[in-house]
Amino acid sequence: MRKILSRAFLAQSVLRVAPRLLGKFLVRRFRGKERACLITEVEAYDGPGDLACHGAKGRTKRNEVMFGEAGRWYVYLVHGLYSMLNIITGSQGYPAGILVRGVEGIEGPGRLTKALHIGRALNGKKAVKKGGLWTEDRGFKVRSSQIKRTPRIGVDYAGKVWVKKPYRFILKVKKINRPTGGPITLI
DNA sequence: ACGATGATGAAC
DNA sequence: TTCATCATCGTA
Numbered sequence: 001m002r003k004i005l006s007r008a009f010l011a012q013s014v015l016r017v018a019p020r021l022l023g024k025f026l027v028r029r030f031r032g033k034e035r036a037c038l039i040t041e042v043e044a045y046d047g048p049g050d051l052a053c054h055g056a057k058g059r060t061k062r063n064e065v066m067f068g069e070a071g072r073w074y075v076y077l078v079h080g081l082y083s084m085l086n087i088i089t090g091s092q093g094y095p096a097g098i099l100v101r102g103v104e105g106i107e108g109p110g111r112l113t114k115a116l117h118i119g120r121a122l123n124g125k126k127a128v129k130k131g132g133l134w135t136e137d138r139g140f141k142v143r144s145s146q147i148k149r150t151p152r153i154g155v156d157y158a159g160k161v162w163v164k165k166p167y168r169f170i171l172k173v174k175k176i177n178r179p180t181g182g183p184i185t186l187i
Numbered sequence: 188a189c190g191a192t193g194a195t196g197a198a199c
Numbered sequence: 200t201t202c203a204t205c206a207t208c209g210t211a
Contacts, residue, residue, distance in 0.1 A: 043206070052206070062195060080193030082207050099206055110207045154206050 001139035007071040007128045014089040014096040015167070018044040021087075021135070022171040023142035026103055028116045028133050035116065038140065041102035043152045044167040045086070047094050052158035052165075055095020066095035071128040075113075075120050082110030083119050087127050087135070101153070101168070146172050 005024060010017060025036045045053035054063040054076075065074040066088060074086040074097050086097040101109045106116075113119070118133065127134050149166040156163060 045206075054206080057196085060196070076206090077194060078205055079191080079207050080205090081191070084206060086206085101206085108208070152206070157204080158206095 001137070003137045004128060004130065005071075005135040005137060007069070010087065010089050010128070011070040011091065012089065014044045014046050014098060017089045018042050018098050018167070019144075019147050019169045021098055021100075022147060022169055023140040025136045025138050025140075026100065026116075026133070027130075027136055028118070029130070030117050030132065036136065036138070037103035037106065037116070038171075039100060039102075039135075040104050040171040040173065041100075041107070042169050043099040043101055044169075045095075045097050045099065046167070047090070047096050050096075050158075050165075051162045052152060052155035053095060053097075059095075063095065065124045066097055067093055068124075071126060073122045073125050073127050073133060075118065075123040077120065078110075083113040084109050085113050085118050085122075102170075104173075142171060148172055 021039055021042050024039050026039055027034060027036045047053060048056050050056055055066045059067050062076060065072055068088065069092050070089050072088045074088055075083050078084050085100045088097045090096040099109060100112065103112055106112045122133055125131060148170040150168045150170065151164055151166055152168045
């Protein structure tokens with residue numbers, strides 16, 4: 001079962017979508033090869049009121065994708081080194097998105113984008129169709145008991161209220177059952 | 188604990 | 200034009 005995640009799914013509120021992104025697959029097509037990775041860690045950024053969200057400071061050239069339609073990638077550079085990959089969710093005009101922090105075998109948002117050759121060329125591109133990068137449901141089932149919630153990482157600047165929000169979702173998975181016995185990351 | 192490394196946005 | 204800041208990572 002392989003189904004590209006729809007715009008309608010992503011247009012729901014970010015706090016509903018974020019945990020449901022766990023167990024889905026991030027699929028990268030690059031230089032003629034396709035690689036699918038199970039998403040294991042995400043963070044939600046929820047609108048103009050969320051002081052950790054880029055959208056809270058108003059619309060700028062950098063963050064304008066956040067204010068657009070759900071189902072597009074928002075990619076930006078941090079610390080001059082690392083690209084951060086986010087998928088936009090919710091309603092048009094409401095800046096909200098989900099930072100993909102990890103996939104199976106690659107922990108860390110900067111490492112992940114480096115490994116999959118994800119950069120700002122993908123900023124603003126559609127995530128809901130086969131292109132360079134999209135997401136799929138491949139039938140991997142996640143129980144709520146497998147999801148751990150914690151505060152977000154690296155958002156100390158956001159003030160005590162928003163620093164503490166449990167908007168980080170981690171998929172706890174020991175061993176994954178897969179038909180082939182090979183790695184979950186498929187070429 | 189800290190340096191790498193550069194875009195970003197705001198102040199001036 | 201300058202400045203502080205930054206959704207990080209690797210090495211120590």
